[in-house]
Amino acid sequence: MSPKKSKHEFAPKKIKMKKDSKMKLKKKKKSSNSNSAAAVSGTDNRGVDSEWWISFCDKNPPLPGSMVPQDEEEGFKYFFRVSKKTFEYICSLVRENLISRPPSGLINIEGRLLSVEKQVAIALRRLASGDSQVSVGASFGVGQSTVSQVTWRFIEAMEERGRHHLKWPDHDNLQKIKSEFEKSFNLPNCCGAIDATHIVMTLPAVQTSDDWCDQVKNYSMLVQGIVDDKSRFLDIVTGWPGGMTIPKLLKFSGFYKLCESGERLNGHPISLPNQSEIREYIVGGANYPLLPWLITPQNETDDMSDLNMAHEAARSLAVRAFSQLKGSWRILNKVMWRPDKKKLPSIIVVCCLLHNIIIDCGDCIKPDVSLSCHHDLGYVEQLCKQVDPVGRKMRDNLAAHLENTK
């Protein structure tokens, strides 16, 4: 964490930025006469970038009692969850989709085309804060409908262009993940941790379906995620209604089908000194079935067994990932007001993509951003009694291995 700067330190920098931006704007005006097409395309509109940030800072000054950090970089992260560098990367990802081209480009109140940076900032702020479109719009000087359009365009663009940030790792990366799990938790051949959470929403009375009503009578959508040793999402399934049980959610997932057909988690098994073999697997909570490739805690024995402790520590990576996800992108933690259920999965997945991009770009997610409580507060983990004999044997072997390597 960088040291905090005083308000006085921050202010002159702002003025300098303003001057710079004005100069750049002047230059731009000159050049725009000669090549208006290039200016419109926004191939280099950095001058405009800083202008939106200054304008945003003016509209949202760090008040004495507020949580907004005094430091500019930290302030930027506070509002948009990403560093400026990562922000630029995200802009570069979606630039082609968001760039404003007359006559179809989105305009701000002054009638000027919205820069890609400002659009990305609007969308990130909406996802990060979960505030209403009106209040997000007010903080940027744009209307509610602009926020709505910009956010959806950004989500579509990210869904299209950011996919490579969320995929099952290739062989080399999987080896790294496995070695990290073994190093940290003494779990050999472990490829990840699985967990699920509910995204709570309200539904219009007319369309209300019991399928969306979950165990605590909320209307919700389920998200299932598998994470690696850095709490980075490797696999996501979302869109299934909250009324569905966790084992069913797993069963309907593509991951389950791939594992069952031997197309995933099919790497070489590890031979243990006690002649037993451990295949590739992931760890999941007691609400998941015990399968040859999905190891759950031993419920019938002592909770404090070595396996259970190691298992819980590994599984907590998934719990942490969802806490970070819902804490960083508060739109997922608030009760959504009648969302379009066709669009909601995209919003969720884009938040997961952004979560991964933050990790990939080396930004750290600050602890105070994560939720202070469990990500699925109020939901009771329902014990799944499904036990596969091969899975049980695997778990026993693992327990024996942990016992021997104490």
Next chain:
Amino acid sequence: MASETLNSHFKPSPSPPNSSKLLSASCPPPPPHPESMFTSLPTTAKSSKWLQRLRSSRGFPESDHIDLEHFLSTSREKTDPTDPVLTSKIPLPEDNHRVAEESDDSGAVQERDLINNVLSELFCMGDFEDRSRIKRKKSCRKQQCPRICVVSTDLDVQNVAPPRIDRFSSPSPLPLTLSSRRKVTKVKEVSQVTERVGEEEKAHWDVSAYSQTEVTVIDTSVPCWKFEKVLYRSKNVWKVGDKKGKGLMSGDRKKRKERLNENGGNVQKKKKLKKKLELCNSSKYVDKEESMAPPKFNQGHDQGKMVAANEKKRDNCSQVQEKSFSKKQIDEGSSVILIKSIPTTVKKNVSGFSNISVKSIQR
């Protein structure tokens, strides 16, 4: 009160002006009937015999039992008086002459037939008599009556193909509750579902016993990521089926579809357009995944490289989109838009082909 309900039923009826016993019971002062009722009458209708003439012209006996009490007492014998449909009893014009000639008893039988015809018309119970075929077109329109429509559609969902008479004779109109509303929306869903079910036990379960919900799922383990499914649920049993807009359709669905097409031919055009767009998008995905090598961000990402990579991607995958876009604009025939599209294309296409074409134009 009775005349009020009558008026409300008669008003929307586009049928030729009809009279009934019930209607005549509310006289002597001529009730505020639709204007059409009087336009056909001669100007001499003001005489004391106007009512008899009117009734005879409409095929009713002239002088016997013209009061409401009698009408109700006779009809009560044959039909349920609480039936709201009774108020919409309309004699068919082609029967007029016969009715006027027949005696009281045969008239009562006739009435019952008429009521049955009207009921069969209103609720599509099937043809009670051949005569009702004439009014087939009208009966379809009457089905749109909202209060009755809810009941019938509700039952429609519960029984996929019940006998039509049963549908009507099943108990009482249900109030417009939340659950019934939900089911009404599900009728649409049913029409889009094919019989194919993705999960096991394909042939052994009855779709109608399950509630259905359309879901849009994103699963990163599936190559296309996003897909739509229909979720079938009966308590704790969940099944997944594929959702298809077109495909295998039963006769009923086909008819409904045809009717829809007749009403609005634009729907199909829109669907076609949507399909085209989807095709375009999918090709974009393929292009991208082939050309995309995920950058290694952990090793300090290089902004310039990534932008360049994006430029490449953009060029590869936007060609299809651009083609369709420019074609669309040309189709619209707006020269203004066409001119505007030129600089964008020229600017975006950095490939040799576009440069050559620009040069050739300049020459």
